[in-house]
Amino acid sequence: MNSKNPLTLAGLETVYDALAASIDRAGVDKSELLLVKLALLAAREIGDEALFTRLIEMAQQNL
């Protein structure tokens, strides 16, 4: 799953904080909707349904 521009540790930390803050802002009622919208936007950027399906499978593990 290496992308052309691997996420640095600092970058990952930025995503971590931004996502957490966004979920809190959305609130309990809307955070799921927020995450699904985010997933669809990410799917558009990835542009590869096979890769996206593998990412879903990875996320499904160890819930």
Next chain:
Amino acid sequence: MHQPEAQPRHSIYYDYQVHPAWLPPAGAPAMHEPVVIVGAGPVGLCAALLLARMGQRCLVLESELQVSEGSRAIVFTRRSMEILQQAGVDARITEQGLPWRFGNSFYRGQQVFRMEAPHTEDERFHPMINLQQQYLEEYLLDAVQAEPLIELRWGNRVEALRSFDHQAELTVDTPGGDYTLNCDWLVAADGARSVVRSQLDLKLEGASYEGRFVIADIRIDLPLPTERLAFFDPEWNPGNTVLMHREPHGIWRIDYQLPAGESPEQALQPASLKARIDAQLQQIGHGHLPWEMDWCSVYSARALTLPDYRHQRVLFIGDAGHMLPIFGVRGANTGFQDAQGLAWRLALVARGLAPEGLLDSYSQERVGAAREIIDEAGKSTRFMTPPSRGFRLLRDAVLSLSLSEDFVRPLYHWRTSRPHAYRDSALNSPQDDSARFQGGPGPGEPPLNVRLGEGDFLLDHLQNGFELLYFTDEPALPPGLSAALAQARREGLPLRVTAVGPEQTVADADQTLADVDGQVRRRYGVAAPGAAYLLRPDQHVCARWTRFDVARFNTALNNALARPGVAA
């Protein structure tokens, strides 16, 4: 004793006529008919007319004494109109119906998607036309009455179907008692609650969806064009979907989804209907306008089909064979294609011109079409009425994203009914030159219409048999083709040759169409003279050649008649 409703149904715009029931003569022996059609809905009547156009007589049994209650099917596609043109009723529908080609989807007051169905000057018919089913049935009935090969018996309800292997044996109940009727072929066109299907104990396969819709027809003077309107998650009906269609005679169809857990009885309470229709009119800014209810009903989306439309001597068409979601106007429009696909085959088999096996290709083609529709309609239905929490979340995410992002907007477009292409049909000739064509309809595909002049189109010139379109610039047909035509006529096969190209009449051709500006050749991908298309009686292509020759033509014709053993 069968007692059909004898009072005219109520309607604020349609004047119902109650027909007298047909009663069996006392002490008459068992009757025998070559073809019996059960059900005088649009699909059964269309099949009867197409059978008659092929020279086959038939008897139609209808359990009621009048046409459909309420407007029911209101949107008819271009392909349905082409089929109804073959049945001879297109002109009246065109005259009375409301044509359209745009659909609009709204979310939070914003138009988030606009569907535009393609339309060019080569088309005689609009992509869609709206007309209440009562009128369509009335026009079909008038055509049936003018057709000496069709007998229609009102008030005749099939009670029992006993044998069906060599012939079908029916008990038919009437207000004057029951009688026995035998037939060589039985066509079940008796709708979603088919008696014939239940008599044979056949099960539909597929899925039923939870979402229920109220369908209500109201008379109201709305200043809006004939376009389909869809409202997702409106304020008055959160999470659900509302659809609106304009009908002739000042009527609007409003479909709205019921809140989960509400019963049809609750939903059809007058007070509930009034409050919700008022809320929807308020939503579109016309809450102050007066309106009057005509008819309402509750609908639930199902995507089901029989796995086989032929059971020895019994053949299924329309809702008797499948139940398809209304999103995408797939009910009647699929049924007309069934009727067309069956009628020519059954006429040829009943008249002894083709073997019974030809009917199996009907089932293969149309079950295949139903399964494809079920697959597509399932996607639309999962968007319109999400069946689970996951689907609802995704649908809601798409609604939300669509306010700002283009890429999700095409998901609003539920694929509309279109003619099925029988690309894998056993009737397609394996020995044609299809791969060498640069365009035009391939094997199994429906024909393309072409404008020939003012109010004059290619499909207007086709009749109800096999049609060979022969592209030429010669003054006569090749001698071998004339001989093959003469042979087909001796056998009684309906086959005509249309010469396309020259301005002067081509000798021995049934008709010559001057293709002055070359538009027929362009639409059919014909690069040089000597090319030809063989169209089945339902107008679908079964073979095409860049260089016509009689031997391959004979092979293709026999293949399309399911008689490959017959020597050319």
